Amino acid sequence: MIEDIKKDADTRMDKSVAALGQTFKKLRTGRAHVGLLDHLHVDYYGTETPLNQVANVAVEDARTLSLTPWERQMIPVIEKAIMNSDLGLTPTTAGTVIRVPLPVLTEERRKDLVKVVKHDAENVRIAVRNIRRDCLHHVKELLKEKDITEDDDRRAHQEIQVLTDNHIAEIDRLCAEKEKEVMDF
Numbered sequence: 001m002i003e004d005i006k007k008d009a010d011t012r013m014d015k016s017v018a019a020l021g022q023t024f025k026k027l028r029t030g031r032a033h034v035g036l037l038d039h040l041h042v043d044y045y046g047t048e049t050p051l052n053q054v055a056n057v058a059v060e061d062a063r064t065l066s067l068t069p070w071e072r073q074m075i076p077v078i079e080k081a082i083m084n085s086d087l088g089l090t091p092t093t094a095g096t097v098i099r100v101p102l103p104v105l106t107e108e109r110r111k112d113l114v115k116v117v118k119h120d121a122e123n124v125r126i127a128v129r130n131i132r133r134d135c136l137h138h139v140k141e142l143l144k145e146k147d148i149t150e151d152d153d154r155r156a157h158q159e160i161q162v163l164t165d166n167h168i169a170e171i172d173r174l175c176a177e178k179e180k181e182v183m184d185f
Contacts, residue, residue, distance in 0.1 A: 001142055002156045009135040009160060013128050013167040020124040020171060024178045027113060031181065032059045032102050037067075042074065042081045051081065060099065067091075067098040113182045121175035125168055132164040 025035035040051040051057065055069040055078055069075055078098055082091045091100045105113070136157060143153045 001147060002139065002152060005135050005138050005156070006159060006163065009131055010163055012131045013163065016124050016127045016131070017167055017170050017174070020120060020174055023120050024117065024174060027117065027178065027182070031184070032061070032063055032065045032100075034059060034065070036065065036087065036102075037082070037085075037100075040081050040085055042077050044074070044077075051078065054078070055098075063102045063104070065100040065102070067100065068096060069098070072096060110182055114179050117175055117178045117182060121171055124171050128164055128167050128171070132160055135160050 022038075025033075026039055034052070034057045037051050037057055041048045042051055042054055043049075044054050051067075054071070054074050055067045058066050058068075060066040067078060069078055075093055075096070075098060079091045079093065082089055082098075082100060089100050089102065091098045093099075139148070139153055139156045139160070142148045143150065148156070
């Protein structure tokens with residue numbers, strides 16, 4: 001029973017950390033990376049399709065993304081999706097290639113982005129702690145019902161705390177990497 005609780009906690013904590021990684025991919029840092037457009041969807045013959053499934057997305061240089069649609073009629077649809085996104089980017093088309101230049105971020109905007117990064121990381125830390133609280137509650141319930149001994153209870157508390165500490169360390173590492181990426185010029 002305790003093993004199931006720990007596996008559930010580990011799975012839920014992993015999902016929280018993975019969600020933070022996805023959130024960080026969406027943050028525009030001034031440096032081009034293909035993950036920047038991963039969350040965009042376009043209308044492909046009546047179906048909402050991820051952008052990376054209708055075009056080849058590549059990094060042309062440090063500040064430019066290039067998209068090569070597989071079908072020519074998708075060019076205006078892709079342009080519209082990028083223009084309507086929350087990224088504030090303006091694509092330009094040259095033949096069959098769509099180029100998306102990334103503007104340089106100001107120092108003030110970089111500091112604002114660092115605050116966003118820290119806020120997102122703190123929200124995930126809170127989520128991980130809530131998962132720990134739920135799991136410890138389940139272990140206490142097992143102890144009340146006399147399904148486990150007090151030694152098992154203490155051991156489970158320690159193991160769940162180690163699991164929590166490992167995930168929070170991973171969150172801190174991701175946050176530090178993203179902060180460094182945002183502040184690099």
